[in-house]
Amino acid sequence: MANQVAGRLADRVCVITGAASGIGRATAERFLWEGAHVIAADLDEERLATLEGVVPVVGDVSREEDARRMIATAVDRFGWLDVLVANAGVIPLLSVTEAEGRDFDRVMAVDGRGMFLTCKYAIEAMLVSGGGSIVCTSSISGVAGQARQAVYGPAKFVATGLTKHLAVEWAEHGIRVNAVAPGTIETERVVAARVEPGGPEYLEEVLRAHPMGRFGSPEEVAAAILFLASDEASFVTGAILPVDGGYLAR
Template sequence: MPTNATEGRVQGKVAVITGAARGMGRATAERFAREGAKLVLNDQDQGPLDDLVQQLENIGAQAIGVAGDVSSEADIKRLMEEAVSTFGGIDILVANAGIIPEADLASATVDLWDHTMAVDGRGMFLSCKYAAAEMVKAGKGSIVCLSSISAFAGQKGQAVYGPAKFVASGLTKHLAIDLASHGVRVNAVAPGTIDTPAVAGLGKDGIEKVVSMHPLGRMGKPEEVANAILFLASDEASFITGAVLPVDGGYLAQ
């Protein structure tokens, strides 16, 4: 497919994506751009966002970058306000921003726990809260949260990250019920080990170990997660809400 080709599965829809500058967030932004979305992209630093916006504009997409900390209520309110003032509303939220700390119970500190819950938990809550407020006004919308296999299967070294991803899955199910009567769907994807910069930090031995746990025998690609996010965000999933879709090479089937 040419890089500027558009299938139109989210044509004209306004999509806010947090943590968009790299990894799965970037792959999702690129896929949504090819599918015709108007993009409001968030990450911590403006520079990488500007680079991504330029790349997407080069293929004909409409996009803006709004730097901010997802754990800051003021920053999230500003993000959603920018989406509304620029494009007139919010149709889709991809609550992707997060960190992946490695720590067992003995080595985990209270500060690490608080920081992880602030980004992965509070940040997702705030993103959903303020995006949903705009969707409720319009009587429609779709939210996709980023959960993880760590929200369903116990793993060594995940005493902090795993519980934070339980927040993602829990929010998904409870918000799906809260928002259903307003025409807003809430779903999640639960990736396995995906080839992102964050995972590269595990080192060769760590990566080989986690890859061996996936029946398909490899890491996933960010684009494969983006495909699942696109499906759940689009009208193709119009009768799906409260679902958490594994994108994990068979990990959770064992």
């Protein structure tokens, strides 16, 4: 990063959900380095408090009033909104026989409804200020089928579909909507999976499906999000950008 030029998001006002850890945290740190004003939203108040240089908002994206407040904080504090990174999500590893209805409802509430709500309020704000960029976090599970993703995968197909529909609907208003589709990334969730029943075996199998022979880093996904959020992607909308070590190219 030391060899790169800072300022690609200079003075841009950006909301990042799920910012306390993993991809969201790496994105917040990268956006700050690029000169952005970052509103960092997450349920984890303790971990969010360790993220320096941001405007923190503690809340649940699946709750309408919380999602609205995340966007309103940006507008109230800075006057407008340029970028939303709709990243908040939960990632259970469950087959359809292991999962129960409440598991499906929980994931859809956060990964599906939460993304819908934050995009909705972001678009409303961007219409006032004359446009903007939204980057959703989808997944390889939102493009192709995977084992043990019976509840997570469908929610990420929601992310992929929402990205495409919103991109078409709002392009004429200067609002671009894209998504990243990460492969398996070395986040806290992957670390936890290594000690869960069946987790090591699952990760070993998934690793073999990544042609590059390794998992990605949160910083690598953050770099892709930065590109899509920035003016360098000014003619890119409706794209689902894999950051997956070749997984989807098989």
